[in-house]
Amino acid sequence: MPATYDDLREFIEQVEAIGALRHIPGADPYLEIGGVTEVAAGMPDCPALLFDDIPGFPRGFRIFTNATVQARRAALALGIDTSLTPIEALKVWKETRSKLKPIEPVTTTKAAFLENSQSGPGVDLSIFPTPYWHRKDGGAYIGSGSLIIMRDPDTGWVNASIYRVQVHGKNRVTIQFDHMGRHGNMIAQKYWDRGERCPVAVVNGEDPALFIAGFEYLPAGQSEYAFAGAIKGRPIEVCAGPLTGLPLPARAEIILEGHLLPPHELMLPEGPFGEFTGYYAADARPAPVMDVEAVHYRNNPVLLGSPPMKPPRFHFGLPFRAASIWGDLEAAGVTDVVGAWQHVSQLMTVVALEQRYAGHAKRAGLIAAANSYMGRLIVIVDEDVDPSSLADVMWAITTRAEPSESVDIIRDAWSSALDPRIALADKARGATSHSKMIINACKPFAWRHEFPPSSALSIEEARDIERKWHAVLSPR
Numbered sequence: 001m002p003a004t005y006d007d008l009r010e011f012i013e014q015v016e017a018i019g020a021l022r023h024i025p026g027a028d029p030y031l032e033i034g035g036v037t038e039v040a041a042g043m044p045d046c047p048a049l050l051f052d053d054i055p056g057f058p059r060g061f062r063i064f065t066n067a068t069v070q071a072r073r074a075a076l077a078l079g080i081d082t083s084l085t086p087i088e089a090l091k092v093w094k095e096t097r098s099k100l101k102p103i104e105p106v107t108t109t110k111a112a113f114l115e116n117s118q119s120g121p122g123v124d125l126s127i128f129p130t131p132y133w134h135r136k137d138g139g140a141y142i143g144s145g146s147l148i149i150m151r152d153p154d155t156g157w158v159n160a161s162i163y164r165v166q167v168h169g170k171n172r173v174t175i176q177f178d179h180m181g182r183h184g185n186m187i188a189q190k191y192w193d194r195g196e197r198c199p200v201a202v203v204n205g206e207d208p209a210l211f212i213a214g215f216e217y218l219p220a221g222q223s224e225y226a227f228a229g230a231i232k233g234r235p236i237e238v239c240a241g242p243l244t245g246l247p248l249p250a251r252a253e254i255i256l257e258g259h260l261l262p263p264h265e266l267m268l269p270e271g272p273f274g275e276f277t278g279y280y281a282a283d284a285r286p287a288p289v290m291d292v293e294a295v296h297y298r299n300n301p302v303l304l305g306s307p308p309m310k311p312p313r314f315h316f317g318l319p320f321r322a323a324s325i326w327g328d329l330e331a332a333g334v335t336d337v338v339g340a341w342q343h344v345s346q347l348m349t350v351v352a353l354e355q356r357y358a359g360h361a362k363r364a365g366l367i368a369a370a371n372s373y374m375g376r377l378i379v380i381v382d383e384d385v386d387p388s389s390l391a392d393v394m395w396a397i398t399t400r401a402e403p404s405e406s407v408d409i410i411r412d413a414w415s416s417a418l419d420p421r422i423a424l425a426d427k428a429r430g431a432t433s434h435s436k437m438i439i440n441a442c443k444p445f446a447w448r449h450e451f452p453p454s455s456a457l458s459i460e461e462a463r464d465i466e467r468k469w470h471a472v473l474s475p476r
């Protein structure tokens with residue numbers, strides 16, 4: 001069943017309907033909204049939060065956070081059955097994702113975001129509550145989960161992915177590209193190379209299918225809009241922005257239009273900004289500047305806020321990158337994989353498989369390690385271990401792995417300048433790789449049948465007991 005919401009507001013209603021929304025009046029955008037978001041994301045049920053009555057701003061100018069930080073709401077956003085366990089839901093997503101057919105957006109001239117507009121000298125971003133998320137941040141960020149829209153001047157390809165957006169005064173923002181290979185940077189560079197400014201739009205308060213699409217690694221030339229359409233099983237409606245002509249999601253909440261200035265004209269110090277590792281890996285650095293020349297917003301606009309937080313809190317309660325790795329393993333011909341997961345906000349990858357031949361587990365481990373961005377720890381477990389349960393995984397490591405035999409270290413592997421454990425001097429000379437540890441926590445292949453049997457219930461047995469004895473074990 002595909003996702004049924006048409007915009008962020010309808011998603012918020014669906015979150016409310018499953019009892020997962022909390023209304024928070026009166027919180028201050030300076031650190032308090034960020035603080036409440038972080039505390040709530042650390043609670044067992046990680047509720048979603050809708051902030052209103054924000055001091056200094058009109059009632060109705062709202063901020064929505066923790067949208068998809070919990071597994072059930074990540075499933076809701078994808079239109080996956082919310083009664084599935086997290087690992088079952090991820091499996092459904094892995095299978096759906098491999099078969100998704102892009103659905104191109106359709107154009108409309110009726111856009112909700114045109115209800116209110118500012119332009120030229122009338123642009124004033126200070127009318128929106130803009131959180132200062134973490135204490136050591138370099139400023140307020142209107143874009144923590146916002147889509148950046150640009151069009152390739154040669155091919156017409158429209159890219160729509162997430163880069164953070166810091167506010168610098170009433171009509172200026174910076175956009176941060178982690179590296180030069182970000183599609184937004186590649187497109188902007190084409191304009192800059194011709195001595196032109198790059199038309200750009202920042203979409204704040206997009207629906208969660210767009211939010212998820214904006215995070216996917218899609219090949220250059222493919223549009224995140226079409227991927228979001230595929231998630232929903234119907235096209236995203238877009239409307240040409242009055243200033244840039246860029247296609248913009250018609251039902252988005254707050255949209256900034258303008259131009260990204262060539263770096264030789266102006267750059268501004270950006271950040272620092274609390275990162276998903278739970279650290280500030282870099283100080284303020286120069287970033288491209290967007291002159292905001294028009295702003296459009298719906299009545300009572302809702303900003304979608306998704307600040308990075310200390311692990312295990314993460315933007316997505318289902319580890320989507322683990323679904324990609326699971327798909328990569330299958331594509332590489334590794335059979336019998338029964339599950340994949342990531343813990344510690346993507347920094348640890350676990351693959352579960354049913355060992356069929358000597359070296360099978362290591363084969364999976366090497367592929368998973370190669371594709372684990374910034375992840376130092378990769379663990380392979382047998383099929384009876386639930387990779388989504390850190391407790392189960394640690395049980396396997398401490399009982400089935402022998403450190404002197406079961407650990408491999410891979411050097412000079414994929415990380416990033418955000419890695420807190422890479423020395424600043426190394427980063428400065430571009431040495432941002434790190435080492436990865438693969439732990440084979442499977443029963444030793446050669447004597448797996450003689451390995452002491454587990455005394456625990458199987459996953460199915462435990463599930464049957466829970467079903468039968470539910471009323472006694474969890475009385476309402």
Ligand SMILES: Cc1cc2nc3c(=O)[nH]c(=O)nc-3n(C[C@H](O)[C@H](O)[C@H](O)COP(=O)(O)O)c2cc1C
Binds near residue numbers: 159163176177
């Ligand atoms: C909430 C959130 C914030 C992100 N912030 C940034 C950012 O500031 N800079 C960046 O380069 N990537 C950021 N990313 C990662 C990119 O969105 C992601 O890698 C995406 O696939 C890049 O798309 P592209 O290939 O079209 O450039 C963020 C992702 C999420 C979910």
Ligand SMILES: [Mn+2]
Binds near residue numbers: 159
């Ligand atoms: Mn892209």
